[in-house]
Amino acid sequence: MDQTTPSQSPAIHRAGTVVQRSPDGIASAPFWVEMLVENSEDGGLTAMRCTIEPGVMTRWHTHPHGQILYVLSGVGIAERHGGPAEELRAGDCITFAPNERHRHGAAPESTFAYISIQAAQDGSAVTWLEE
Numbered sequence: 001m002d003q004t005t006p007s008q009s010p011a012i013h014r015a016g017t018v019v020q021r022s023p024d025g026i027a028s029a030p031f032w033v034e035m036l037v038e039n040s041e042d043g044g045l046t047a048m049r050c051t052i053e054p055g056v057m058t059r060w061h062t063h064p065h066g067q068i069l070y071v072l073s074g075v076g077i078a079e080r081h082g083g084p085a086e087e088l089r090a091g092d093c094i095t096f097a098p099n100e101r102h103r104h105g106a107a108p109e110s111t112f113a114y115i116s117i118q119a120a121q122d123g124s125a126v127t128w129l130e131e
Helices: none
Strands: 019-021 032-037 045-052 067-080 085-089 093-096 102-106 112-119
Touching: 045 067, 102 112
Parallel strands: none
Antiparallel strands: 019 032, 032 045, 045 112, 067 085, 067 093, 067 102, 067 112
16 A cells, blocks of 8 residues: 655655665765665755775765764774764764765775765755865
């Protein structure tokens, strides 16, 4: 039974149905992205599960309304511009402030999987900066 109305999205995202490689150029190598929630309306939330191979790091970037990362598995690294690299492990949750310049990725010896949540503004939830 479909519980969807025209103004709602489906209530259940079926795991593995929207898995793709990340766009070229946003990290030191492509990684797997599963879109869980897509919304480009201002303030609308997007959520994705990402799986990154050892040593792969995103480019510096910002999010207009900030970002939440919840670590599912592996060992990751997060870095705020001008700050030290911070190690992340399963169960850790890190937040980035609106427009805070940061990057994240997998430690050299481990894969890294996380859920990323951020809100859109002017049709986008992320601004990619220099490599």
